[in-house]
Amino acid sequence: MRAVKKINNNVAVCLDANGNELVAFGKGVGFPKMPYEITDLSRIAMTFYRVDAQTYQMLSEIPEEVLEVSAQAVLEAQRRLQGNLSPNIVFSLADHINFALERQKHYKDMKPPLDYDVKQLYPKEYEMGKYTCQLIKKELLVVLPDSEAVAIAMHFINGQQGQPEQREDDSFDDLSGRIVDFIEDYFSIKIDQDEFAFNRFLTHLRYYLKRIQSSEISDGEVNPNLLATFKKESPEVYACTQQIVNFVDGRYHTATSDDEMFYLMVYVNRIVRKLTCTEEGEE
The missing domain is CATH 2.30.24.10 (CAT RNA-binding domain)
Structure with missing residues (x-):
C-alpha cells in the first residue's frame, strides 16, 4: 500500500x-x-x-485527537454491537464530537435535549454513547453533559447496517422540506443535503417535533443570557428560527420553549455558517 x-x-x-x-x-x-x-x-x-472530496475537507478540519477518539469508539462499538457498522460512522461521529466540544466551549450552560426512548429501546448503543463520553473525558479532558450520550448513541443506531430501515414519515418529509426551503430563501443559499451538518439538523428537527407533540418539551435548562447573547450576535439566525418555530407551533398547535428555540438556532446557525464561509472562501 x-x-x-x-x-x-x-x-x-x-x-x-x-x-x-x-x-x-x-x-x-x-x-x-x-x-x-x-x-x-x-x-x-x-x-x-x-x-468523497467533501469528507476529505471535513477530515482536514477536525483535530487529530478527535479523529483518534472517534476511531477508538467505533472499534469498541464493533466489538460490543452485533451487526456491521457503516464505515462513514467514523467520520460522522468525529464531526459530532468536534461540534459537541465546540458547543461545550462556547455554550457551557447548554444541555442538548435528552430523548429517554433511546435508553429504553437501544440500551447497548446508549452504553456505547456513555463509553464514548468517558473516552472523550479521558483523552480530550472535556466533560460533556450526560445527554450527549444519547446524541452519540444515535450515531451507533443509525450506523448499523443490515437493520430494517425506518420508513420516513410523509408528514415529516413535507414539514422538513418546507423548513429547508424557508432557510434557503431567507439566506439566499443552497443547502447541501449530503453534509453532516444538515443530517444532524434533520435528526434534531425530527426529535424536536416528537418532543413538542408528546409534551416532553425541554425548558429551564438553558441560561436565558445565552439566548439573549445569540439573538444579539446572530439576529438573522434568530429571526429565521423564530419564523420556523412559529410555523411549527401553528401547524401542531404547540408552544415551543425558549430552550427548544435555542437548540434549533444552534443547528440552523451551523448550516448557514458553513455555507457562508465556503462561499466567502470561493470569492
Whole structure:
C-alpha cells in the first residue's frame, strides 16, 4: 500500500495494490514524508474506500485527537454491537464530537435535549454513547453533559447496517422540506443535503417535533443570557428560527420553549455558517 497524502499524523490517503484510493487510519501512518510505501500493514487499524472530496475537507478540519477518539469508539462499538457498522460512522461521529466540544466551549450552560426512548429501546448503543463520553473525558479532558450520550448513541443506531430501515414519515418529509426551503430563501443559499451538518439538523428537527407533540418539551435548562447573547450576535439566525418555530407551533398547535428555540438556532446557525464561509472562501 502506498501513502500519497497526509491528513494528519494518524490518517493518510493511500492507494491499494490495484490503484484504488482509500483513507487509512493507523498510528503514525501520516507521519513520514509523502509518498511512501506502507510495508507493515499491521499499522493500519481501519481503511475506507470511496471517500468523497467533501469528507476529505471535513477530515482536514477536525483535530487529530478527535479523529483518534472517534476511531477508538467505533472499534469498541464493533466489538460490543452485533451487526456491521457503516464505515462513514467514523467520520460522522468525529464531526459530532468536534461540534459537541465546540458547543461545550462556547455554550457551557447548554444541555442538548435528552430523548429517554433511546435508553429504553437501544440500551447497548446508549452504553456505547456513555463509553464514548468517558473516552472523550479521558483523552480530550472535556466533560460533556450526560445527554450527549444519547446524541452519540444515535450515531451507533443509525450506523448499523443490515437493520430494517425506518420508513420516513410523509408528514415529516413535507414539514422538513418546507423548513429547508424557508432557510434557503431567507439566506439566499443552497443547502447541501449530503453534509453532516444538515443530517444532524434533520435528526434534531425530527426529535424536536416528537418532543413538542408528546409534551416532553425541554425548558429551564438553558441560561436565558445565552439566548439573549445569540439573538444579539446572530439576529438573522434568530429571526429565521423564530419564523420556523412559529410555523411549527401553528401547524401542531404547540408552544415551543425558549430552550427548544435555542437548540434549533444552534443547528440552523451551523448550516448557514458553513455555507457562508465556503462561499466567502470561493470569492
